[in-house]
Amino acid sequence: MKKPESLRHKLRRQWQNGKLREQRLLDHKVWPLRLPIGKPSPAQINNEISAVRKHIELWRNVTTGAIDWQLVNYRSTAEAVQLPLNWVLHSTDEWIDAMANETIRQEYLLLSTILAGTDPLFHPLLIRQRQQLLSRGVEETIKACEVVLLLEPGCAEGKPLRTLSIAGCDSKFFERNRTLVGKLLELRFGQQVIEQGLEHFLGALDESEHWLLVAPLEVGLLPFKQQRVRSSELGQTPLPGSHLLIVENERSLYQLPSLPNTIAILGAGLNLSWMQAAWIRNKNIAYWGDIDTWGLSMLATARSYQPTLTPVLMDEQTFEYCNKEKAVAEPVTAGESIPSKLIEQEKALYLRLCRSEKGRLEQEFLPDDLVQNEIACWHSLA
Numbered sequence: 001m002k003k004p005e006s007l008r009h010k011l012r013r014q015w016q017n018g019k020l021r022e023q024r025l026l027d028h029k030v031w032p033l034r035l036p037i038g039k040p041s042p043a044q045i046n047n048e049i050s051a052v053r054k055h056i057e058l059w060r061n062v063t064t065g066a067i068d069w070q071l072v073n074y075r076s077t078a079e080a081v082q083l084p085l086n087w088v089l090h091s092t093d094e095w096i097d098a099m100a101n102e103t104i105r106q107e108y109l110l111l112s113t114i115l116a117g118t119d120p121l122f123h124p125l126l127i128r129q130r131q132q133l134l135s136r137g138v139e140e141t142i143k144a145c146e147v148v149l150l151l152e153p154g155c156a157e158g159k160p161l162r163t164l165s166i167a168g169c170d171s172k173f174f175e176r177n178r179t180l181v182g183k184l185l186e187l188r189f190g191q192q193v194i195e196q197g198l199e200h201f202l203g204a205l206d207e208s209e210h211w212l213l214v215a216p217l218e219v220g221l222l223p224f225k226q227q228r229v230r231s232s233e234l235g236q237t238p239l240p241g242s243h244l245l246i247v248e249n250e251r252s253l254y255q256l257p258s259l260p261n262t263i264a265i266l267g268a269g270l271n272l273s274w275m276q277a278a279w280i281r282n283k284n285i286a287y288w289g290d291i292d293t294w295g296l297s298m299l300a301t302a303r304s305y306q307p308t309l310t311p312v313l314m315d316e317q318t319f320e321y322c323n324k325e326k327a328v329a330e331p332v333t334a335g336e337s338i339p340s341k342l343i344e345q346e347k348a349l350y351l352r353l354c355r356s357e358k359g360r361l362e363q364e365f366l367p368d369d370l371v372q373n374e375i376a377c378w379h380s381l382a
Contacts, residue, residue, distance in 0.1 A: 001038050001055050004062050007087055010035070011099045015107075018128040025092055025115075025127055033095065034068075035087040045074045045081070052081075059084035064097040066090070113138050118145040122184055132180070143169060144177045148184040156204035164204075191340060195301050200273040210271040213250050214239070217262040226253075231274040238279035239263050243379055246275070246309075248289035248298060251364045257372040259379050270298060275305035284382035285309040286375070291319050292360035293334040296350050300339030312378050313371060316349045319361055321370070330360035 014020045023030055037059065040052045059067055068086035089095050096108045111130055115123055117138075122145050126133060133141045146167045156164055161174040174181060178198065185193045185201070193201050210231045216222040221241055229237075243262040247253075250267035268274075287302045287309050289295035299311055319327070336354055338347050353359035363371075 022127045033089045065094045117142040154203035156202045160205045213266040217259040235274035235277040244283040255371045297334040300341035303341045326365040327358040
């Protein structure tokens, strides 16, 4: 026999479940909701009749929704006993009332205001991320949705994001709402928003001033051994040599072999939009990153800019060779959605890494001789 407060507590827990919350707020087919109350056992009727009467009285006092009362026969009673067997809720409003929690009621009212002022396309995301929205505020969230509906690929025309005056947003708007804007844009335009990065997708000036490490792998190819260059300049400045090795992490510099006519660019991480530069197309390009979901996602992004590049040391064979001693858990994966630019073998590896307890093999932990041999092999065949 479940008491009203026990089921109220269950309903409150369900409110915290993003998937259930989305379903009950958006899908009218889930209603009515029937919550089993249960009925007393014959032993309880015989030995705890006062507790049973109190249980019945508690449910008679419930005014939200409807109680499914049914006559139940027991051998020990002269007549059938009318018992509450189900609590039936017919709508979201009744669900909120049934929880009897003022904090949840206020969240629901604010969320309802946001949903009423935004495009239905965004509603599932907004409902799932209610905590972030509540901290941001109703007006700011509605404004973000309004702005995203007006944005188009390349619309910034080379200007910084802070200069875009759309739907009355201020100069700090994109700084405050960058993550939300990116997720909302992804709902409109798909994975390409993440793959390209917000600035590149909108055609905005990238003000992040990301610096990359440029290192010639042949003495004399450049007038320096190492130099940091802004990614925006690198995209406009052709480098000499016939081969270009792009490396995710700077720390792997000292694993690289000496190679003729080759320049390494290290530390790009997620900032790969400079790879669109026309001068890069004339190079023999290799990409080397961590074997984890983020590394493969970056490989997919790099391939979207330079389809003919060669990935090195980012395959299942390399992972198998080193994972028993060197692999660690990936704290946060890039998601279960497989990047579209991966080839079939890489997609299979991506899924394996997603499902593995130790699905991260960092490139600087690979044996130096393996790294040098594989990169030298690429160079000789390119």
